[in-house]
Amino acid sequence: TDAAEISPKDIDQLARTSFPLCMRHMLEKLRENHHLKHGGRMQFGLFLKGAGLKLEDAVTFWRSEFSQKVGSERFDKEYAYGIRHNYGKEGKRTDYTPYSCQKIISATPGVDDHHGCPYRHFGEENLRAALNNMGVSGNALEGILDKVKNRHYQLACTMTFEATHGVSCDTGINHPNQYFSESQKVLQA
Ligand code: SF4
Structure with a gap:
């Protein structure tokens, strides 16, 4: 953030x-x-x-x-x-913090839910299609799916970041807002 x-x-x-x-x-x-x-x-x-x-x-x-x-x-x-x-303007007035990858990955979305982590919660076919949509294919795509099979979801997301931004992300992805700010950094550089 x-x-x-x-x-x-x-x-x-x-x-x-x-x-x-x-x-x-x-x-x-x-x-x-x-x-x-x-x-x-x-x-x-x-x-x-x-x-x-x-x-x-x-x-x-x-x-x-x-x-x-x-x-x-x-x-x-x-x-x-x-x-x-x-935004902390009602109820207990807590300022709620955006969810980390760990929290999102451990969610249990139901049938009509769309939250959760696609690397963890999508079936392989949907995940392939979604990654194709982001422009990820070939070896990069297979490498990502391999990480998913081994339940390394954040690593799969990090590799997606690298494939779509053309840079390496040595820290790894551990938070969606970190993904966003790292991406903005790369694009604004
Ligand atoms: Fe999953 Fe990536 Fe979202 Fe984290 S940022 S929850 S690893 S899709």
Whole structure:
């Protein structure tokens, strides 16, 4: 997490260049279904907060999708609270921290859930397709799938970072917001 700010209009572009697969997947599902279940709203919402999305912009962003599904009145009544809660503006006023890879990998997403870590929770076919979508193929792709088979999910994610950014990532990926900020560093260099 860093001091940079992101704006709702930049999210799709940033997802293509700098979001790890777990967050790309949730954005895609949110755009497709105009909805994410609680686990997804937490994992993705806190990631966006960590990436620099301000509270007001977060409400705008989530409302623009959810209102297409449940209407803006119901959004304001049932969902806006949860977003403000994530920013520490409601309830216990805790400032919630974005989830680490370890926490995301150990989640147990149900059938209609889209949170979790794709390296851990996708079947091989879906993972192949998702990585192809990121432009990863050939030896790089096989190497990543090999790490997944050996349950080295963060290593698989690190190799995806390296394949898509053309640099080595010696520290390894251990947090989605670290993936994001390392990516921004590479792209802005
Ligand atoms: Fe997301 Fe971490 Fe899994 Fe990468 S290893 S997809 S950053 S949870």
